[in-house]
Amino acid sequence: MATTYSLEIVTPEGLILNEEITELSVMSESGEIGILANHASTKTKLKASPLKFKKTNGKTEVIAVIGGILEVEKNKAVVLTEFAKKGSDIDEALANQAAEESKAKIQLLSPDASKTDPSLILAEAQLQKELLLLKTARLTKNTI
Amino acid sequence: MASQKEIRVKLASTKKTMKITSAMKLVAAAKVNKMQKILVQARPYATKLNEIFTNLKSALSPDDISGNPLLRSSKTIESVLLVVISSDRGLCGAYNANIIKATNKRIRELQEQKIQIKLITVGRKAKSAFAKDAYQKQGVEILESFINLSSIPTSTEANLIASKAIETFVSGSVSKVELISTRFISLVASEVLTHNFLPIENVTEANKNDSQTILEPSAQSLVETLAPMYTENKIYQALIEATTSELAARMTAMSNATANAKDFIKRLLLSYNKARQASITQEISEIVGGAAALG
Numbered sequence: 001m002a003t004t005y006s007l008e009i010v011t012p013e014g015l016i017l018n019e020e021i022t023e024l025s026v027m028s029e030s031g032e033i034g035i036l037a038n039h040a041s042t043k044t045k046l047k048a049s050p051l052k053f054k055k056t057n058g059k060t061e062v063i064a065v066i067g068g069i070l071e072v073e074k075n076k077a078v079v080l081t082e083f084a085k086k087g088s089d090i091d092e093a094l095a096n097q098a099a100e101e102s103k104a105k106i107q108l109l110s111p112d113a114s115k116t117d118p119s120l121i122l123a124e125a126q127l128q129k130e131l132l133l134l135k136t137a138r139l140t141k142n143t144i
Numbered sequence: 145m146a147s148q149k150e151i152r153v154k155l156a157s158t159k160k161t162m163k164i165t166s167a168m169k170l171v172a173a174a175k176v177n178k179m180q181k182i183l184v185q186a187r188p189y190a191t192k193l194n195e196i197f198t199n200l201k202s203a204l205s206p207d208d209i210s211g212n213p214l215l216r217s218s219k220t221i222e223s224v225l226l227v228v229i230s231s232d233r234g235l236c237g238a239y240n241a242n243i244i245k246a247t248n249k250r251i252r253e254l255q256e257q258k259i260q261i262k263l264i265t266v267g268r269k270a271k272s273a274f275a276k277d278a279y280q281k282q283g284v285e286i287l288e289s290f291i292n293l294s295s296i297p298t299s300t301e302a303n304l305i306a307s308k309a310i311e312t313f314v315s316g317s318v319s320k321v322e323l324i325s326t327r328f329i330s331l332v333a334s335e336v337l338t339h340n341f342l343p344i345e346n347v348t349e350a351n352k353n354d355s356q357t358i359l360e361p362s363a364q365s366l367v368e369t370l371a372p373m374y375t376e377n378k379i380y381q382a383l384i385e386a387t388t389s390e391l392a393a394r395m396t397a398m399s400n401a402t403a404n405a406k407d408f409i410k411r412l413l414l415s416y417n418k419a420r421q422a423s424i425t426q427e428i429s430e431i432v433g434g435a436a437a438l439g
Binding site: 011013041045069 | 182185186188189190192193196200299356357358359360361365366369370373376377380
């Protein structure tokens with residue numbers, strides 16, 4: 001039986017990752033799930049979360065994904081998501097700055113803007129994204 | 145015959161024009177290369193999304209389908225929303241003219257069936273073409289115009305356009321959404337396509353060996369997540385195909401313009417030399433004539 005399987009992360013901007021891995025851990029809607037080789041066929045919704053996987057050389061890597069779908073079929077896992085970024089590619093200082101900016105924007109908007117104001121929703125989404133990037137960057141540091 | 149000075153001025157301005165067109169050609173060529181790469185990169189996502197979505201959709205019961213606002217089709221079609229994708233800038237040959245022609249054709253077809261038409265335009269050219277009074281009198285209404293899109297379309301922009309179309313469709317004010325855009329075939333060929341956008345229809349046949357798959361939370365909820373992703377991606381694909389076609393069209397148009405300018409310069413030079421020769425000949429004959437009169 002195979003002990004490794006391939007993981008692909010695909011976004012509209014292209015293939016982010018295509019690697020042989022041994023372990024994968026994702027946040028689905030109902031909680032964290034781990035996937036080893038020879039897993040049953042699965043399709044599941046993902047939350048915006050850091051996705052962790054172990055490469056064949058034993059090293060763990062982290063990738064931030066914002067929502068999307070994971071499909072596992074015949075020892076091949078595919079993550080379809082609108083946004084994904086490798087932990088090692090994240091500029092922490094930049095993400096921190098962007099998070100602060102979004103926070104300030106939300107502060108500025110929240111007193112009089114209604115909850116459905118598009119600019120408020122956008123700012124909140126931006127903040128969530130930057131926080132996720134920060135979390136992923138920190139996880140990456142801890143695993144190496 | 146034009147005077148030497150007139151020809152010289154014309155020659156100088158044609159040379160300048162040629163410099164501009166050949167520069168534009170080079171720029172378009174560089175950009176089209178980049179866009180082609182993006183087009184190739186975006187393909188795996190679209191293919192995979194299509195595959196998963198079609199498989200999941202085939203697992204849905206008819207009740208589930210009519211329960212999903214993006215899949216539900218209505219029996220009678222009273223009004224249709226056309227999403228027209230054009231470009232912001234001209235100088236790209238017949239690119240925009242073709243889009244507008246195709247849209248006009250579709251508008252006429254729909255009007256013959258007494259169907260109301262609403263429009264969402266992308267790009268300055270479509271906006272100015274359909275903002276005319278003649279269209280408003282016919283009841284063709286522009287709901288929104290998106291202009292000044294970035295030179296390389298982003299998924300954020302695609303999402304904005306898609307969400308406007310989805311919003312209009314879900315609210316029930318139109319019963320169908322069609323997308324009119326240019327498909328990129330090669331650097332010298334592209335075609336304008338009109339495709340059904342909403343409700344989402346089957347594009348490819350589903351392979352039905354999926355019964356063993358664990359679906360979490362459920363097929364219905366997965367389709368609910370995927371349907372907006374699918375529609376947004378379709379717009380994104382259309383945008384990048386359209387941009388690539390626009391650049392390819394511009395490259396061809398500018399290359400033709402440069403060739404024409406070159407031709408024109410050749411002819412101008414010839415007539416300039418003729419005019420010069422004529423004036424020299426005239427001067428000589430005047431001198432000779434003058435000398436003869438004195439002698």
